[in-house]
Amino acid sequence: MTLPPSDIKARQSEFLLELVWDDQAWTSRLPYKKLRAECPCAGCKDEWTGARILDPESIDPKIAIAEMDLVGSYALKIAWTDGHSSGLFTWENLRKICESARSES
Numbered sequence: 456m457t458l459p460p461s462d463i464k465a466r467q468s469e470f471l472l473e474l475v476w477d478d479q480a481w482t483s484r485l486p487y488k489k490l491r492a493e494c495p496c497a498g499c500k501d502e503w504t505g506a507r508i509l510d511p512e513s514i515d516p517k518i519a520i521a522e523m524d525l526v527g528s529y530a531l532k533i534a535w536t537d538g539h540s541s542g543l544f545t546w547e548n549l550r551k552i553c554e555s556a557r558s559e560s
């Protein structure tokens with residue numbers, strides 16, 4: 456099981472989400488646009504194949520987080536300024552996204 460990040464900060468002026476993972480003393484900075492592209496809901500990703508339905512190019516580069524809520528102790532629910540709010544990011548999934556963002560940069 457993935458431990459939750461010890462801190463989550465929405466850096467609205469930089470359009471990124473900062474997550475602190477204590478086990479690696481690692482602060483990861485995820486651009487909103489990337490996070491939005493990885494939305495795991497059924498409308499953005501095929502539930503069975505995991506294939507992406509949402510075209511990342513169609514995402515507004517100025518997309519931001521409208522609202523963030525913890526769901527129990529296992530996930531973060533994010534409502535975006537494009538009106539999309541059905542994505543539930545589990546810690547495990549967030550961690551995976553952070554790791555893939557790290558290997559890209």
Ligand SMILES: [Zn+2]
Nearest residue numbers: 494496499542
């Ligand atoms: Zn979605």
